[in-house]
Amino acid sequence: MSDVFRFDIAATDGAARTGAISMPRGTVRTPAFMPVGTAGTVKAMYLDQVRDLGADIILGNTYHLMLRPGAERVARLGGLHDLIRWPHPILTDSGGFQVMSLSGLRKLDEQGVTFQSHVDGSRHHMSPERSIEIQGLLGSDIQMQLDECVALPAKRSEVERAMDMSVRWAERCKTAFGDQPGKAMFGIVQGGDQPDLRVKSAEALKALDLKGYAVGGLAVGEPQDVMLAMLETTCPVLPSEKPRYLMGVGTPDDIIKSVARGIDMFDCVMPTRAGRHGLAFTRRGRINLRNARHAEDTRPLDEESACPASRDYSRAYLHHLVRANEALGGMLLTWNNLAYYQDLMRGIRQAIAEGRFADFMAETQDEWARGDI
Numbered sequence: 001m002s003d004v005f006r007f008d009i010a011a012t013d014g015a016a017r018t019g020a021i022s023m024p025r026g027t028v029r030t031p032a033f034m035p036v037g038t039a040g041t042v043k044a045m046y047l048d049q050v051r052d053l054g055a056d057i058i059l060g061n062t063y064h065l066m067l068r069p070g071a072e073r074v075a076r077l078g079g080l081h082d083l084i085r086w087p088h089p090i091l092t093d094s095g096g097f098q099v100m101s102l103s104g105l106r107k108l109d110e111q112g113v114t115f116q117s118h119v120d121g122s123r124h125h126m127s128p129e130r131s132i133e134i135q136g137l138l139g140s141d142i143q144m145q146l147d148e149c150v151a152l153p154a155k156r157s158e159v160e161r162a163m164d165m166s167v168r169w170a171e172r173c174k175t176a177f178g179d180q181p182g183k184a185m186f187g188i189v190q191g192g193d194q195p196d197l198r199v200k201s202a203e204a205l206k207a208l209d210l211k212g213y214a215v216g217g218l219a220v221g222e223p224q225d226v227m228l229a230m231l232e233t234t235c236p237v238l239p240s241e242k243p244r245y246l247m248g249v250g251t252p253d254d255i256i257k258s259v260a261r262g263i264d265m266f267d268c269v270m271p272t273r274a275g276r277h278g279l280a281f282t283r284r285g286r287i288n289l290r291n292a293r294h295a296e297d298t299r300p301l302d303e304e305s306a307c308p309a310s311r312d313y314s315r316a317y318l319h320h321l322v323r324a325n326e327a328l329g330g331m332l333l334t335w336n337n338l339a340y341y342q343d344l345m346r347g348i349r350q351a352i353a354e355g356r357f358a359d360f361m362a363e364t365q366d367e368w369a370r371g372d373i
């Protein structure tokens with residue numbers, strides 16, 4: 001396998017781009033949605049199914065995997081790809097976001113984050129260097145810098161402090177990552193809802209000449225229009241020939257509007273988490289299968305879908321499974337939701353390639369607006 005990491009843009013339509021990221025373990029068609037495989041599994045799915053739905057890459061988490069089974073143990077077992085039997089690209093988040101949202105007793109300073117494991121209470125310290133070392137032990141193809149994501153709303157001084165430190169951590173992560181042909185370390189733009197801080201962060205990371213750039217610090221409680229405004233501020237500053245990854249986003253509407261502003265990659269727990277809670281994403285919007293109105297509805301979620309979970313099972317049966325809290329309910333709805341997300345990404349890529357993305361956006365939003373069938 002060649003040791004090249006490269007991003008080729010095949011077509012653009014306004015600020016939207018479609019193309020492919022080529023890596024030794026495979027090619028990622030963009031815009032891409034990355035199913036979240038937090039602890040080495042996309043919950044309630046077999047990874048063969050995930051692949052068959054069209055996913056080219058999945059996301060893993062440094063925080064979860066360093067705590068259990070442990071980064072050195074994963075390395076001794078041959079790395080994450082062999083362990084979970086996913087030979088395609090894996091992107092790993094650096095752990096900072098998860099530490100701040102999951103762990104106890106955490107302290108963050110220039111050296112890194114110190115925290116207590118939510119698994120067994122053990123204490124850990126993670127520096128930017130250690131985060132990159134862990135991602136290397138896991139065998140990650142795209143490694144994220146360690147950063148500090150500030151929840152919004154936040155004081156400007158807090159946002160600025162975290163943004164400046166994240167830039168310094170990006171420099172340390174670049175040094176720690178070194179030169180790994182075929183792999184990439186992405187910087188993460190911070191700056192909260194402050195346009196000038198977003199520009200400062202993007203300019204500083206651009207100067208590091210990294211292989212890709214994430215837009216972080218969003219999908220943390222701000223309204224969608226604030227998120228989109230930050231993309232309009234940030235994307236034009238980032239190098240157009242490098243991939244742009246919007247972290248933690250989002251709903252289908254978030255995704256389509258973010259693609260229109262220049263984003264190439266997404267990850268979000270929504271399709272998988274919502275599936276486990278009885279929610280189905282469809283071309284006509286969201287359906288809560290717990291609702292009694294589905295109890296005798298013999299229609300499938302979407303008879304036009306290629307996914308068996310969407311096409312072959314009645315809403316009545318899905319309603320029963322959800323109400324009975326049966327594992328199969330979460331499995332089928334997760335399968336349906338990931339199928340819908342990958343179908344949406346495929347439609348987005350085709351529309352951009354054919355220069356009809358604006359029409360595609362309008363048609364898709366009209367279908368959602370028509371509401372539940």
Ligand SMILES: CNc1nc2cc3c(=O)[nH]c(N)nc3c(CCO)c2[nH]1
Nearest residue numbers: 093094097149216217218219247248
């Ligand atoms: C659900 N919303 C969300 N916003 C995020 C923002 C960040 C961020 O700013 N930095 C890092 N490292 N990860 C982030 C993640 C986890 C990945 O999905 C986020 N997830």
